[in-house]
Every structure is written in structure tokens, then in C-alpha cells.
Amino acid sequence: MTMAPIRPVDTSLARSMSAPQDAETYADGPAPRHTARTRRLHLGKAISRALLATLAIVQVYPLAWIFLTAVRDEQDFARNGAFGLPESFTLDNFSRAFAQGDLLRNIVNSLVVTLGSAALIVVCGMMGA
Numbered sequence: 026m027t028m029a030p031i032r033p034v035d036t037s038l039a040r041s042m043s044a045p046q047d048a049e050t051y052a053d054g055p056a057p058r059h060t061a062r063t064r065r066l067h068l069g070k071a072i073s074r075a076l077l078a079t080l081a082i083v084q085v086y087p088l089a090w091i092f093l094t095a096v097r098d099e100q101d102f103a104r105n106g107a108f109g110l111p112e113s114f115t116l117d118n119f120s121r122a123f124a125q126g127d128l129l130r131n132i133v134n135s136l137v138v139t140l141g142s143a144a145l146i147v148v149c150g151m152m153g154a
Contacts, residue, residue, distance in 0.1 A: 095119065 095118050097111040105112070122128045
């Protein structure tokens with residue numbers, strides 16, 4: 026069995042279809058850097074980044090506000106209002122929540138329900154697969 030000789034690939038067609046590589050090919054100056062498609066892509070990236078930044082602010086701000094409110098004492102809260110920055114840092118609110126509010130029992134109840142639900146979902150999903 027004989028093999029046919031390998032012919033070189035004709036690249037003249039590919040070269041003629043590609044964009045010009047130097048500025049001399051344009052009569053009025055250098056090659057344009059941004060086409061309409063790349064402008065649309067940049068605009069799309071800017072819009073998506075703005076939406077993601079807005080979403081991050083909307084998600085993070087309430088959590089930060091809750092934490093900053095939790096580490097303030099009652100006098101600081103009364104003096105500076107609900108949206109003021111804390112003047113002093115205290116963890117007394119957390120110890121009071123565990124002692125008076127029976128927070129530990131509520132956390133355990135939440136864990137039991139969550140882990141039970143997750144296990145049931147996994148088992149049902151495995152049976153359906």
C-alpha cells in the first residue's frame with residue numbers, strides 16, 4: 026500500500042479573508058480597534074457587572090447591618106439610632122440571647138429539621154435517578 030504525497034495547504038484564501046494586519050492598508054489611519062460587536066460585548070459586561078454589584082450590595086448590606094446592630098449596647102442604640110455605627114463593641118447581646126431566648130434549643134431544632142430534610146431529599150433523588 027502506497028501513501029499519497031502530502032500537499033501543502035493553500036493559505037492564500039485564509040489570508041485574504043482575515044483582517045488587515047497593518048495600518049497602511051487603511052487610507053484614513055490605523056485599523057479600528059473596536060467593532061460594533063466588541064462594543065456590545067463591553068456594554069454587556071458593564072451591565073452584568075453593575076447588576077452583580079447591585080445584587081451584592083442588596084445581599085450584604087442587611088447582614089452587615091444586623092451584625093453591627095447585634096454588637097451594640099442598648100445606650101449606644103438609643104443614642105445613635107438604628108443605622109448608626111457602633112461606638113463600643115459588646116457581645117452581651119449574644120450571651121443574653123442564649124440565656125433568655127433559649128437560642129441553643131432553637132439552633133438544634135433548626136439543624137434537626139434541615140439535616141432531616143436534606144437526607145430525605147437525597148434519598149428521594151437517589152430513588153428517582
